[in-house]
Amino acid sequence: MGVNEVMTTAGDARGPDAEVVDLVAGLVRTLLASSGEGAHLIEPWARRVAEAYGHQVSLVLVPDGAVVAVGAGAGAGTDGAMTLKVTETVTVAVRAVPEVFRLDRMVALKPLVEEMCAGGLPAARAGRRLRQILHGRAPYPWWAKAVGIALFALGFAPLMQPTWYEIGSTAVLAALSAVLAVAADRLPRLAKLLPLVAATLVSVVTMEVFARDATHGGPVLLMLPALFFFVPGDYLSAAAAELGAGLMTTGAIRLVYAVFLLVQLYVGVLLGLAVTGSSTRRLFDVAAVSDLPRWALFCGWVVFTVGTVLAFAVPARLLPALLLLVYLTVGVQSLATKAAGETAGTFVAAVVLAGVANVLARRPAGPPRLVLLLPGFFTLTVGSLGMRGLTTLAGGHVVAGFTDLLKLVTIVTAIALGLMTGATLTARRADLARS
Structure with missing residues (x-):
């Protein structure tokens, strides 16, 4: 119009x-x-x-x-x-x-x-x-997107708890989330409530099937990988970056929308507890003892990146470059965290990721910076902190809940500032003049 x-x-x-x-x-x-x-x-x-x-x-x-x-x-x-x-x-x-x-x-x-x-x-x-x-049509059929969402969750699962039980439960729960996500592409009414419906279903199945034994870790840690596709960590960091860049309107509105999506997931988890008759006191956030070998943790990032390619309709030819950036981000974050702590490690990893993506995206025929950033960004796992904080608070664990929420604010800011810093340091003069 x-x-x-x-x-x-x-x-x-x-x-x-x-x-x-x-x-x-x-x-x-x-x-x-x-x-x-x-x-x-x-x-x-x-x-x-x-x-x-x-x-x-x-x-x-x-x-x-x-x-x-x-x-x-x-x-x-x-x-x-x-x-x-x-x-x-x-x-x-x-x-x-x-x-x-x-x-x-x-x-x-x-x-x-x-x-x-x-x-x-x-x-x-x-x-x-x-x-x-x-x-135009998506490059992959609908079932490939469902497989991608499941792989995306499976690759993320060891970050929550490095156990075989976490991977097994995630395989089932992520399959449910994937079916809902694909169905929402064809059902507009479901699409509007997708985070709420997915969180409720995952919560019910988790509480009834997978969270009966406390030795397998907290219910929230079992749920999160299957809900990670819906967690708005990317929106939260994008909102912080836009606010930092002076895009006040888009940044503020995107921040409100991200919080709204996060609250939908939180309410869905609570609805699942109500359906199953479970107490919110069961929403503790304690990880089980690790039993995954190192090779499984290393290979998990391959699964995660393949899942990202399928779930977000990225052309398959970009898989090697995205996999390289994922391992680069993970490696830099691990080394910097050991040297200077989690916040500094996240900031440094974001700077390196943004800088390398900026350089690779300079070629006219190269992939855009957004596509190069996305898988590496997800490895920084910012959105899950918000879910963990809200559900832990609901469980009555006030100190742990507010600790997670405080970490969320800190890490969101560190990622946004890191991405801005990396992009600025590697930008060409012509690009800076146009911005």
Whole structure:
């Protein structure tokens, strides 16, 4: 839906090209739909594309929408650079629900943006290719996404408790979560309540089947791997990064939305306790004795990365690079944590991850930074602290609960600042000038 706004100024610059307006609005819509990790790319990419076609653009962003004003430009400045003298702008309202579940779109979008910015690609043809990206099918069938969610949880399970029992229970619970997630793609009503429904089902099965013996660890630790796909740790860190970068509106709204998703999971766990007649006092957070060999812990990251590729629709050709970044992040975090503590270790790991991803993403044909960051980011496990803190508080363990919540705030900030620092240290001067 567009609304023309005519502005009369000196000069006779032409009005904006309708094909360019449609192209820029479509680009913003596609970026919004993939902006679960943050909206920082939207304005720079839209500005570059508009300028490549002789136009200028200004944006007002919120996480699920944007007002896009596109104007034609003409004329030359005293320094020889193009100046944009606007006599008419076309304003378009764009809406899209932010997510991170179709990263194949971002992988296909980056080379298209580079081709548009290089010149020679007509706006009409670029618009058709953009629509193909936005409405194209996922690279994997629905069952592959279900398998990916299960592998994603299984790879994460040893971080909660390095036991065979944790892996076995996660296999069952993650299968339930995967079925719900795939079903939600076809059932819009379920999609709106997916975190709540998934947490309730996982809580019921955990309390009735897997948490009867305290020697296997706390119920929350048994539940979390199967719910990790729904935990908004990425939204929390993206919100902190946006606030730190000065994107106040998007950062604040995303933070509220992340907390809302986290509370849905928390309420779902409590509903599961009510259904099973269990007391909240059972929500203790004590890990069982480890019985996993080191090779299983090492191989768990392979399972986790393969699951990430399938669950988030990342092209399979990027698996080696993502696996390298996962092991790099884990290695740096482990070494830095031993040397300087958990907060410093997380910060250093985030700096290294962001820096390496920034360098790898510089190539026009290379994958976008978001895709390179995501698996490594998940290894920092920020979102699970919020769930553990809330459920531990509900169980009456006040000190442990507030300790987890305090760690959540600290680690979220450390990750966000680390990602910003790494990106800034490795950014090119041209990129800094455009930002």
